Amino acid sequence: MRFRHIVSETFTGLRRNLTMTLAVIMTMWVSLSLFGSGLLASQQIDLLKGEWYDKIEISIFLCTKSTPGPNCTPGQDVTQGQKDEIERTLRNNPEVAPEGIYFESKAEAFAEYQEAYRGNPLQGVLTEEDMQESFRVKLKNPEHYEGVISAVVGLPGVQTIQDLRQILDPFFQWLNLLQWTAIIASVLLLVAAALQIGNTIRLAAFARRREIGIMRLVGASNLYITLPFLLEAVISALIGAALACVTLVTGVYFIIVQRAQPSLQGLRWIGPYQTLVAMAGVAIVGLLLSIIPTLITTRKYLRV
Amino acid sequence: MIRFEGVTKVYEGQRRPALSEVDIDIEKGEFVFLVGASGSGKSTFLRLILREQRPTTGRVFVAGRELNRLHSWKIPSIRRQIGTVFQDFRLLPNKTVHENVAFALQVIGKPASVIRRVVTEVLALLGLDGTGDRMPDELSGGEQQRVAVARAFVNRPKLLIADEPTGNLDPATSVGIMKLLDRINRADTTVLMATHDSTIVDQMRKRVIELDEGIVVRDQSRGVYGY
Numbered sequence: 001m002r003f004r005h006i007v008s009e010t011f012t013g014l015r016r017n018l019t020m021t022l023a024v025i026m027t028m029w030v031s032l033s034l035f036g037s038g039l040l041a042s043q044q045i046d047l048l049k050g051e052w053y054d055k056i057e058i059s060i061f062l063c064t065k066s067t068p069g070p071n072c073t074p075g076q077d078v079t080q081g082q083k084d085e086i087e088r089t090l091r092n093n094p095e096v097a098p099e100g101i102y103f104e105s106k107a108e109a110f111a112e113y114q115e116a117y118r119g120n121p122l123q124g125v126l127t128e129e130d131m132q133e134s135f136r137v138k139l140k141n142p143e144h145y146e147g148v149i150s151a152v153v154g155l156p157g158v159q160t161i162q163d164l165r166q167i168l169d170p171f172f173q174w175l176n177l178l179q180w181t182a183i184i185a186s187v188l189l190l191v192a193a194a195l196q197i198g199n200t201i202r203l204a205a206f207a208r209r210r211e212i213g214i215m216r217l218v219g220a221s222n223l224y225i226t227l228p229f230l231l232e233a234v235i236s237a238l239i240g241a242a243l244a245c246v247t248l249v250t251g252v253y254f255i256i257v258q259r260a261q262p263s264l265q266g267l268r269w270i271g272p273y274q275t276l277v278a279m280a281g282v283a284i285v286g287l288l289l290s291i292i293p294t295l296i297t298t299r300k301y302l303r304v
Numbered sequence: 305m306i307r308f309e310g311v312t313k314v315y316e317g318q319r320r321p322a323l324s325e326v327d328i329d330i331e332k333g334e335f336v337f338l339v340g341a342s343g344s345g346k347s348t349f350l351r352l353i354l355r356e357q358r359p360t361t362g363r364v365f366v367a368g369r370e371l372n373r374l375h376s377w378k379i380p381s382i383r384r385q386i387g388t389v390f391q392d393f394r395l396l397p398n399k400t401v402h403e404n405v406a407f408a409l410q411v412i413g414k415p416a417s418v419i420r421r422v423v424t425e426v427l428a429l430l431g432l433d434g435t436g437d438r439m440p441d442e443l444s445g446g447e448q449q450r451v452a453v454a455r456a457f458v459n460r461p462k463l464l465i466a467d468e469p470t471g472n473l474d475p476a477t478s479v480g481i482m483k484l485l486d487r488i489n490r491a492d493t494t495v496l497m498a499t500h501d502s503t504i505v506d507q508m509r510k511r512v513i514e515l516d517e518g519i520v521v522r523d524q525s526r527g528v529y530g531y
Contacts, residue, residue, distance in 0.1 A: 219384030
């Protein structure tokens with residue numbers, strides 16, 4: 001019965017302040033959607049980079065039976081002796097970072113391939129045997145890649161050398177810029193939303209000061225007095241967060257699933273898991289953003 | 305019931321203390337008038353009892369507990385044991401008479417069935433039968449004050465504080481309110497009433513404490529308003 005009373009007070013309050021409630025919901029919706037998009041963008045970038053991008057600079061792919069190359073014997077995989085030679089050359093090279101040489105076996109490469117193309121029509125095309133073994137190399141100074149490449153490029157067993165960073169770094173820089181712009185814009189909007197909630201609570205507390213005064217006189221506990229305000233703020237924020245989640249899901253569905261994925265099949269795209277992560281982030285931030293300003297404002301204006 | 309030990313209260317930015325070295329002891333079941341000119345410290349005295357303010361020096365005891373020592377989250381429970389009646393009635397304008405009185409029971413979590421029964425009882429006791437569904441602004445001043453007394457009394461508090469309860473009422477209605485307070489006092493509730501109303505004080509011949517510029521100048525057991 002006490003609970004029912006509090007719930008009815010909350011809904012009366014929401015209705016009385018309808019325009020402000022709507023304003024809070026809309027601000028929350030927009031700012032949380034932007035924030036969620038930032039989270040999705042960041043996850044997408046991670047997916048595009050894949051397993052190795054951040055860790056190493058140069059990838060040296062080794063010969064297999066089916067890959068042609070200037071240093072490859074047709075129909076033959078790279079031999080152990082050739083692999084040892086390549087590794088020794090790398091170890092002796094002054095530009096290679098200490099502990100910066102990784103070897104990826106066919107099994108590991110296959111596992112990564114499965115992971116990257118999961119759900120993608122290309123998934124079943126290659127087998128483990130088709131995978132290339134590779135050396136992944138981290139440099140002391142990413143600018144000084146030429147020395148390492150020239151040392152290794154002529155060695156038997158080396159099929160091709162990729163320095164993806166050269167090509168893709170500008171692209172990722174641009175993506176990072178987009179991502180950070182989204183996040184900064186969302187942070188500013190979220191701060192605005194928090195201030196708006198604080199203001200709404202302040203006005204509501206002022207409008208109800210008579211009732212609040214009498215409640216204090218009659219001995220209502222601080223929780224009893226603050227609870228309706230808290231619930232109002234949380235409900236508005238949760239509605240805004242729910243709308244933001246719907247926006248994110250719709251966005252991912254129409255932009256990624258319907259358009260980007262079919263047309264750019266070779267890339268890894270965000271999917272349900274990443275969307276769920278973004279929605280969880282949105283829900284948590286939405287809750288915090290409603291509770292914290294409310295507690296601060298009620299402490300200040302209710303003199304509890 | 306109430307004890308003030310060497311209580312001095314100076315408000316911020318003021319030079320003269322609102323209360324100065326006040327030592328008062330009020331026993332359970334007493335009926336005490338608090339008289340004095342405006343600004344003599346009567347309201348401050350009451351505010352200290354309700355812990356709306358804290359003394360600058362000295363100690364205030366209510367029902368044996370020292371108020372200054374209490375955590376702020378314990379204050380609501382003290383206030384539930386004190387009924388209050390004010391000059392401006394302080395009823396909730398958007399609630400009916402019944403809901404206004406019920407409010408005091410709702411905030412302490414009594415179940416709805418108990419509330420309904422007790423409120424109807426108390427309204428009958430105070431001569432407010434049938435007004436349960438009316439709104440405060442439909443009532444006369446005297447009736448509104450009765451509702452305020454009902455709300456103050458519904459929890460059967462140990463202490464009832466009245467700050468100029470008859471200030472907005474005509475003499476005849478005032479007498480009615482005083483009769484109520486007297487009955488409440490005889491039912492074992494300590495009553496402390498601040499007032500300007502000399503007629504009432506003279507009529508009732510109860511203990512009179514007089515304040516002048518924050519100092520207790522008189523404390524008589526069966527006193528009158530003036531000397």
